[in-house]
Amino acid sequence: MIPVCPTTALPPGEATRIEADEPIAVFNVDGDFYAIDDTCTHQDASLADGWLDGCAVECPLHASCFDLRTGKVSGPPAKTPVRTHRVLVQDGMVYVLRGHAEDGAA
Amino acid sequence: MSRTVAVVGASLAGLSAARALREQSYDGRIVLIGDEVHPPYDRPPLSKEFLAGSASLDDILLGAPDDADLDLEWRLQTTAIGLDHLSRSVLLADGSEVRADGVVLATGARARLLPGSEGLGGVHVLRCLDDANALRADLATAERLVVIGGGFIGAEVASTARTLGLEVTVVESQPVPLAGPLGAEMGTVCAELHAAHGTRLLTGTGVAGLVGTDRVEAVELTDGTRLPADVVVVGIGAAPNIEWLARSGVALGNGVLTDARGATNIPGVVAVGDCAATWSVAAERHVRIEHWANALEQPATAVATLLGTGAPAPTPVPYFWSDQYGARIQFAGSRRQGDDVRVLEGSCADHSFLVVYERDGQPVAVLAMNQPRLFTRWRRQLRTAVPAGS
Ligand SMILES: Cc1cc2nc3c(=O)[nH]c(=O)nc-3n(C[C@H](O)[C@H](O)[C@H](O)COP(=O)(O)OP(=O)(O)OC[C@H]3O[C@@H](n4cnc5c(N)ncnc54)[C@H](O)[C@@H]3O)c2cc1C
Numbered sequence: 001m002i003p004v005c006p007t008t009a010l011p012p013g014e015a016t017r018i019e020a021d022e023p024i025a026v027f028n029v030d031g032d033f034y035a036i037d038d039t040c041t042h043q044d045a046s047l048a049d050g051w052l053d054g055c056a057v058e059c060p061l062h063a064s065c066f067d068l069r070t071g072k073v074s075g076p077p078a079k080t081p082v083r084t085h086r087v088l089v090q091d092g093m094v095y096v097l098r099g100h101a102e103d104g105a106a
Numbered sequence: 107m108s109r110t111v112a113v114v115g116a117s118l119a120g121l122s123a124a125r126a127l128r129e130q131s132y133d134g135r136i137v138l139i140g141d142e143v144h145p146p147y148d149r150p151p152l153s154k155e156f157l158a159g160s161a162s163l164d165d166i167l168l169g170a171p172d173d174a175d176l177d178l179e180w181r182l183q184t185t186a187i188g189l190d191h192l193s194r195s196v197l198l199a200d201g202s203e204v205r206a207d208g209v210v211l212a213t214g215a216r217a218r219l220l221p222g223s224e225g226l227g228g229v230h231v232l233r234c235l236d237d238a239n240a241l242r243a244d245l246a247t248a249e250r251l252v253v254i255g256g257g258f259i260g261a262e263v264a265s266t267a268r269t270l271g272l273e274v275t276v277v278e279s280q281p282v283p284l285a286g287p288l289g290a291e292m293g294t295v296c297a298e299l300h301a302a303h304g305t306r307l308l309t310g311t312g313v314a315g316l317v318g319t320d321r322v323e324a325v326e327l328t329d330g331t332r333l334p335a336d337v338v339v340v341g342i343g344a345a346p347n348i349e350w351l352a353r354s355g356v357a358l359g360n361g362v363l364t365d366a367r368g369a370t371n372i373p374g375v376v377a378v379g380d381c382a383a384t385w386s387v388a389a390e391r392h393v394r395i396e397h398w399a400n401a402l403e404q405p406a407t408a409v410a411t412l413l414g415t416g417a418p419a420p421t422p423v424p425y426f427w428s429d430q431y432g433a434r435i436q437f438a439g440s441r442r443q444g445d446d447v448r449v450l451e452g453s454c455a456d457h458s459f460l461v462v463y464e465r466d467g468q469p470v471a472v473l474a475m476n477q478p479r480l481f482t483r484w485r486r487q488l489r490t491a492v493p494a495g496s
Pocket residue numbers: 114115116117118119120139140141142148149150151152153184185186187212213214215216232233234259347350378379380381395396397398399401425426427428429
């Protein structure tokens with residue numbers, strides 16, 4: 001379980017990046033938290049720097065869209081989905097479970 | 107008989123047009139004609155990851171898994187040599203023709219050559235995959251590279267060659283590189299990346315000629331200086347591929363002339379991407395935009411024009427990026443001579459900043475280096491701030 005930040009530090013519409021070899025982006029969509037691999041599957045850009053539009057994030061480089069709930073590509077040029085990770089909120093803290101897909105598929 | 111749309115040019119703009127046709131419910135025949143051997147691929151990596159060797163051809167192919175559903179009739183390795191506007195037929199080099207109800211012109215542009223450099227070994231331009239493969243092979247055994255032209259492609263090649271360990275000199279004829287797109291002030295700031303990464307930049311110097319018999323040995327400058335070179339890359343801009351339309355009746359200028367919605371003077375014929383000079387309401391002239399995002403977004407509007415659905419597409423704000431020496435440069439909007447430049451975040455010296463170009467106090471363009479998040483917000487803001495139709 002990776003501690004990310006207090007919920008208050010990640011207000012709705014905001015995103016943060018967990019730095020690692022394979023960084024993870026965590027988003028707050030109207031109070032619901034989502035975590036996906038931070039690096040766009042198209043080329044090299046950080047999705048935490050992208051534009052949040054509902055439950056989708058648009059890549060800051062070439063505007064590929066990914067569904068935060070499933071990781072699926074909802075807009076090209078990306079062809080491969082990003083991995084999703086489960087998010088837990090406990091005692092006002094946001095945690096990410098790396099490698100545990102949000103949909104339970106792992 | 108069902109309807110036919112012929113798309114000429116099978117790269118980003120052509121493929122995007124084919125996709126847009128299906129998205130806009132066109133269910134007739136689509137013939138995609140392209141003169142290259144390869145299926146559509148992405149060009150920006152050719153000066154970046156692909157040239158460096160960190161991306162493969164597979165990585166840069168534009169095709170997506172569900173493209174099979176597009177039901178396209180591919181005519182690769184096929185050159186279009188003319189267009190008969192009366193029968194709306196595309197004439198092909200093999201003597202056959204494709205009769206169509208609608209034609210999308212998407213033949214892009216080609217790299218300008220340095221006069222007198224033909225046939226000299228070690229001299230390259232960079233536009234297509236074959237160019238990139240040839241350059242990559244040549245750089246592998248070279249020690250000294252001279253890049254003629256300090257534009258984006260020249261700067262990116264210089265940067266990639268530095269990571270490959272070459273000694274690099276960039277020769278720019280203008281006093282400041284990138285002054286056209288970015289203005290002299292910010293062009294200067296971006297050009298500082300060269301020196302910071304060990305590339306020699308010579309500005310305000312013309313090239314008198316290339317020295318060498320079979321293979322290039324040096325570049326001679328107008329002031330008499332000789333720069334020894336194992337490899338030379340010529341990055342002096344691109345010219346639209348429109349000669350094949352010379353006798354077609356399609357109005358041509360610096361590109362295929364179209365209105366703001368992609369229509370040419372010939373009914374049923376639209377033009378998109380690097381080959382199109384599209385009317386810009388904001389600039390009050392035809393503008394040929396040579397950026398990836400334009401080739402991606404413009405076809406949706408042009409296809410709506412072709413199908414007569416006329417749904418007003420949102421006006422995209424011109425956008426491009428460039429990766430040099432590990433720095434990501436992003437620009438959106440329309441800059442003009444005389445616009446004021448204001449630094450809103452970071453500092454130019456740190457190579458991390460966001461600057462806004464203002465005209466009459468209004469933001470018209472934004473430039474960022476290594477500030478993708480803030481840039482994305484500004485780009486959005488410009489999209490909503492720019493009046494429709496411009
Ligand atoms: C090395 C390089 C790096 C770049 N980097 C960036 C970047 O970082 N950011 C950015 O925004 N943009 C960048 N660009 C620009 C971007 O790639 C172009 O804007 C884009 O490729 C334009 O797409 P297009 O389909 O209009 O034209 P093109 O990609 O030029 O495609 C036109 C196609 O039509 C074919 N064709 C031409 N004539 C005929 C004919 N008569 N019959 C049949 N086929 C024909 C051509 O062979 C080609 O396949 C870069 C370009 C290059 C070359």
